Amino acid sequence: MSMTPSAHVDTFTRDHLPPADTWPALEFTLPELQYPERLNAAVALIDSAVAEYGADRPALRTPDGTVWTYGELQKRSNQVAQVLTEDLGVVPGNRVLLRGPNNPWIVAAWLGVLKAGAVVVTTMPMLRSSEVATLIELTMPVVAISDHRFVDDLEAAAGGVAVVTYGGHDDGDLTERCSAKSGTFSTVDTAADDVALLGPTSGTTGVPKVTMHFHRDILANADTFAKHILQPTPDDVFAGSPPLAFTFGLGGLVVFPLRFGASSLLTEKAGPVELAERAAAAGATVFFTAPTAYRAILKEGRGDLLRNLRIAVSAGEHLSKETWEAVHAVTGLRLVNGIGSTELLHVFISAAGDNIRPGTTGKAVPGYRAAILDDDGKELEPGHSGRLAVIGPTGCRYLDDPRQSKYVVGGWNVTGDTFSRDEDGYFTYQARSDDMIVSSGYNIGAPEVEAAIDQHPDVVENAVIGRSDPERGTVVCAFVVLRDGVIGDAAKRKEIQDFVKATIAPYKYPRELRFVTGLPRNPSGKLQHFKLRDSLVGETQQLTAAGQSQA
The missing domain is CATH 3.40.50.980 (Rossmann fold)
Structure with missing residues (x-):
């Protein structure tokens, strides 16, 4: 793959780009994506x-x-x-x-x-x-x-x-x-294809993947999702919850407003209601946060804080039809749903205004195209569920990582999400297809949490999965085997949770922690996470059945 002569004296990033034959296909189909070689x-x-x-x-x-x-x-x-x-x-x-x-x-x-x-x-x-x-x-x-x-x-x-x-x-x-x-x-x-940004992303192996993005990539997301879906003006004031270290936050609070002459309200730390209060006080017109936050704002009866927004974006986790309808009923806002990834830098499937269909994520953003693939990489017809795959002006390039070949398949960026597509090109989320836990918009790799729990002196072994939660979408749930003689009570549970908070980022800690005598394994000794997931599904079904019988 031919690249423009680099301005880099230190050639580390170019030296560690993945092999050219493992790159995704790149397409620059819009006039605004025709960037100069030096940028x-x-x-x-x-x-x-x-x-x-x-x-x-x-x-x-x-x-x-x-x-x-x-x-x-x-x-x-x-x-x-x-x-x-x-x-x-x-x-x-x-x-x-x-x-x-x-x-x-x-x-x-x-x-x-x-x-x-x-x-x-x-x-x-x-x-x-x-x-x-x-x-x-x-x-x-x-x-x-x-x-x-x-x-x-x-x-x-x-x-x-x-x-x-x-x-x-x-x-x-x-x-x-x-x-x-x-x-x-x-x-x-610099060259347009000089690396400008290294963005770590939580992986499912416990070792973070580091995505590599060029100077042109930073602008491409503004010139696709922002320009065509958000349609910013210089009078807009952007606000939101995502940290700038997340590419969702970097785009929504830095790149998008600056690209279109707007301004941004930067809030260091605030709960959902406090964030909405500050946004309203600053006259915010564009708002970014996760579905969890929108639900919390409504739960506190403060939907009025959102009514002066021009557009509100929900991303970072699945936006249910119920949440969309609840926000619309209280505020009149038609939440802009979207899915993006650190690998592609920002949102690539979305819809706005009258094009929104509640319950769906949307259509491929102008500049991108998307498909549903089967396990063999073959594109499926509408109506079938499979692996979401995307091609556009940005794409996955991992820093010196063999997992490149798993994310890029046949030129497609395969996101790790299971979706379906209808005849009109609208995509509907089904589930994550890997071990990533998405909780309140944060990506949490289960193996990383397992490794942190394992460091506690009283823990023999543990397994971490995601459990469905009406408020956070998913919460981290840990099954823990303690060493002999240690009592698994509420005090020990809190002790381990606090230990995890002190070992890795606090938002990754297991909000639910269950003490068990053993973990399911196959004959070769491999941990069977799916059996733990199945047990939670069984519990949910039993609770639902019990509730129906009582009714």
């Missing part, structure tokens, strides 16, 4: 925006009333690029790890890394030191930029990586370093 996404997102919309237009907002204009964001991202190149010796192609909650400085850092021609490694601030250490080992960053409140686990894992904090008060703080810079920087002339 830096930061130029398109901030420099071009300043030129087109003006330096004084609001870009980033925070709940305390702080507003960064496009001009201020441009200057600070240039200053970050200056600090990286002049003070820290970063050269094009080096990786820079970012760690922090949703706030303006993490956006400035993200843009500054791209301007310097470096590669952003996005990470969740909730990750523990062992998880961060794994990502550092995989991506080999030379610098890590962290919010000063989240630096402890990072420093414990950093090894020889230079760590720079922001938001503190010491002389080495990034904000202090930036204040000493001119804010003028000549952005590195």
Whole structure:
């Protein structure tokens, strides 16, 4: 596969792209997807925006009333690029790890890394030191930029990586370093197919997969889903819950608003109702969150907070027809459903307005096409369930990972979801077809949780599956075998749950934990997760039958 000459001095990312014959097919079918060979996404997102919309237009907002204009964001991202190149010796192609909650400085850092021609490694601030250490080992960053409140686990894992904090008060703080810079920087002339972003995704083997995205990929999702489904205007104010380390949040709260001259409300941490309150106070018109949050807002009787939105997006987990109808009844909003993946960067199946059919996810977004495949990779006719497969301007490229051949089959990106398609091209979700647990919009790899539980001294073995839950979609359910003499009571349950929270990101902990005397295995000793799932299905059926008999 022919690639444009790279601007990268450090060739790590190109050297570790998967073999060309394992790439998915790429299609650039829309005029807006015809990108030049030389392209830096930061130029398109901030420099071009300043030129087109003006330096004084609001870009980033925070709940305390702080507003960064496009001009201020441009200057600070240039200053970050200056600090990286002049003070820290970063050269094009080096990786820079970012760690922090949703706030303006993490956006400035993200843009500054791209301007310097470096590669952003996005990470969740909730990750523990062992998880961060794994990502550092995989991506080999030379610098890590962290919010000063989240630096402890990072420093414990950093090894020889230079760590720079922001938001503190010491002389080495990034904000202090930036204040000493001119804010003028000549952005590195990267190739459109130079790697710009490394995005870790939770896998089902316990080892994270790292997706690789080019500069053109960052713009492609704005020029497909955002342009054609959301149809943003410069007067829009975007708001939502997903962290910027998730590509769902990166698109919805950074790339999309900047691409169209709009602004974004960045909220570090808030529950669903508080988030909706802040969004309403800021005059938000476009809202991103998971179905769990919409249900919570309605449950608290605060659907009124959503009524002034122009459009509300639900993604990250399955949106049921019941939730869609409940939101519509209270607010009048027609929730935009969608499915995307870190591998393709953002949403590729969706619908908006009168094109929405409640209960379905939608149709292939303009610029993408989708199909349902059988187990042999053959495309199925409408009305049949099978593996969802997608082709478009973005696609899966894992960093040096043999799992590339599982995600890409015959040129298709095979997402790991089971869907059906009707005669009109609408796709309807059936289930996940792997061991991923999607809970409240978070992807949680069951083996990673199992590995954390196994580290507890009283645990002999365990198995983790997802259990259906009306509020969260799915919750992590763990079956735990304790060592002899240890009592499996409520105190021990909480102890293990707290242990997991301290070992890996807290949102991954098992909300349900059952003590058992043994786990089902086949004759060769392989754990049979399906039997545990079947037992939960049997319980649900028994409870349903009992409820019907009582009625």
